[in-house]
Amino acid sequence: MKEYLNKYKFDFSLIIAFAIFTVYSLLASFQPGIVIVKNNFWEFLKEMILALPVMFILIGLFDVWVSKEKVQKHIGESSGIKGVLLVMLLAFVQAGPLYAAFPVAYILKKKGTSSVNIFIYLSSYTMAKVPMLTFEIGFLGLKFSILRLILSIPVFILIGIIMGKYFDKHKGTINEV
Amino acid sequence: MYYIIIFTAILTLISFIFDKKKTWKGIKKGAKQFINILPTLLSVIILISIVLYFVSDNVLTEYLGAGAGIAAYFSAGIIGAVAVLPGFIAYPLAGILVKSGVALSVIAVFITTLKMVGILTIPIEKKYFGLKVALMRNLLSFAGALLVGIIMALIFNYL
Numbered sequence: 001m002k003e004y005l006n007k008y009k010f011d012f013s014l015i016i017a018f019a020i021f022t023v024y025s026l027l028a029s030f031q032p033g034i035v036i037v038k039n040n041f042w043e044f045l046k047e048m049i050l051a052l053p054v055m056f057i058l059i060g061l062f063d064v065w066v067s068k069e070k071v072q073k074h075i076g077e078s079s080g081i082k083g084v085l086l087v088m089l090l091a092f093v094q095a096g097p098l099y100a101a102f103p104v105a106y107i108l109k110k111k112g113t114s115s116v117n118i119f120i121y122l123s124s125y126t127m128a129k130v131p132m133l134t135f136e137i138g139f140l141g142l143k144f145s146i147l148r149l150i151l152s153i154p155v156f157i158l159i160g161i162i163m164g165k166y167f168d169k170h171k172g173t174i175n176e177v
Numbered sequence: 178m179y180y181i182i183i184f185t186a187i188l189t190l191i192s193f194i195f196d197k198k199k200t201w202k203g204i205k206k207g208a209k210q211f212i213n214i215l216p217t218l219l220s221v222i223i224l225i226s227i228v229l230y231f232v233s234d235n236v237l238t239e240y241l242g243a244g245a246g247i248a249a250y251f252s253a254g255i256i257g258a259v260a261v262l263p264g265f266i267a268y269p270l271a272g273i274l275v276k277s278g279v280a281l282s283v284i285a286v287f288i289t290t291l292k293m294v295g296i297l298t299i300p301i302e303k304k305y306f307g308l309k310v311a312l313m314r315n316l317l318s319f320a321g322a323l324l325v326g327i328i329m330a331l332i333f334n335y336l
Contacts, residue, residue, distance in 0.1 A: 011216035018223045032230060040226035047263050048222065053211055054185045060207025061192055064199045095181045097263065099218070099298050102305040103210055122314070126292030132264040139272035140284065148285050151328050155321045156293070163314055170309075177213045177304050 051096035059107045072112035079114065084157070087117045091124035101125040106174045115172070116164030123156035217301055225261050225297050232260065234273060241279045241287065250330075253283045254323055257290030258315070261297055282333055286326030293318035 005012060018041075025033025075083040087108075094101070105118050113121075128149055137145045166172075192200040239245075240252040262270070271284050294315045295302065302311040 008216035011220040014220040014223055015216065036226050036230045040229045041222060043266070044222045044226060044263070048218065050182070052218070053208075054182050056207035056211040057189060057204055058185055058207070059210065060203035060205070061188060061200070062203075063206055064203040065192065097261065097298075098292065098295060099221075099301045102302060103214070106305055119314070123293070123318070129264075132268075135264050135268045136288075139268040140275065140281070144281055144285070147329060147332065148288070148325065151285075151325045152289065152321075155325055156318075159314075159317045159321050162317065163310075166313065167310060172307065172310055174305050175307075177210060 047097070051100050055094075055096060055100050056103060059103055063107055063110075066111060068112045071108065075108070075113045075117050077114045079117065083114065083117050084120055087113070087121040088124040091121050092128055092130060094125065095129060098122070098126050103177070106176060109174045114164065115167040116161050118174070119163035119167065120157055120160030123160045127152050127156055214301065214304070217304065221261075221298055221300055228259065228297065229262075232256070234270070237270075237274060238277045238279065241274060241283050243278055243280065249280070249283045250286050250323060250326055253287040253326070254290045254294075254319055257287045257322070258294040258319055259296050260291055261295055262291060267291055280330065280333070282326050282330035285329045286322050289322035289325055290319055293322060 021033060022037050022041075024030065025037060073079070075086050079086070091101070094104075101122055105122060108121065109115070109118055133145060136148075189200065189204070192203070237256065240256065241249050243249075245252060267288065271288060274287075275281060275284060296315070299308075299311050299315065302314070305311075306314070
């Protein structure tokens with residue numbers, strides 16, 4: 001516990017300061033503070049509290065059930081275009097902000113996914129998600145969504161390939177946190 | 178969002194039926210990682226909440242509107258890179274911006290950097306990938322978003 005507190009000294013200082021700020025804002029009816037806490041912080045917290053524990057349970061289950069051989073075969077070094085399509089599909093059906101994809105990237109890498117596929121997964125993760133697309137089409141129109149997707153896919157696959165190659169060349173690793 | 182929760186619940190249940198011990202091990206592994214990232218995550222959310230307070234819709238329209246010209250693309254990219262907004266806030270906001278005269282191609286840059294580039298979430302990304310890789314991924318994504326927006330502008334204007 002002490003080690004945990006020590007490791008996140010900066011984070012905990014900020015959290016405590018913010019907690020004091022919250023209590024002060026509510027007691028003194030400090031308007032900007034109430035907006036920051038109620039409209040912004042609370043909304044983000046709700047999204048995060050819903051998305052992340054679920055994601056981490058899935059990661060844990062994936063870790064114990066899926067073998068390295070299977071992952072390597074389907075999305076590993078020699079998986080080719082099929083591997084690319086698989087990681088893109090995986091990214092498209094997930095929900096949550098990009099930082100929820102980082103732990104997934106860790107577990108995929110640990111199980112033998114190729115670096116290029118890891119970064120294509122990250123690029124695709126935010127490019128299009130099934131639930132978000134309906135939102136996008138609703139507010140910005142079908143033409144916008146289709147055009148944005150058609151242009152984004154090649155650009156971000158290319159970025160994935162460049163990042164993956166760079167990552168391998170510099171012997172990069174993904175940490176467990 | 179909810180379908181992911183239901184999906185996870187069903188999967189966990191099936192996993193439990195097949196192997197109780199293994200399931201616990203998996204959940205424990207996941208929970209440990211969650212607890213380890215939680216403090217950083219909370220402080221990032223606090224910072225985002227504060228930054229967001231200072232950026233209003235009017236400020237956005239001023240920097241992204243037709244009056245800003247080509248600079249609007251860079252502003253859109255930079256605002257999108259710094260801001261972290263969930264989709265259910267970002268899309269209605271984008272809709273408002275379009276109605277107040279912001280070009281769709283500028284919106285494309287904003288939406289793309291908003292999702293792909295996260296200056297404020299670099300503390301989290303750094304923990305997983307290291308600072309160098311995190312910076313490079315963000316930089317490349319920024320360039321990619323600008324490219325998408327500029328091609329979109331060309332298509333909207335000349336087709």
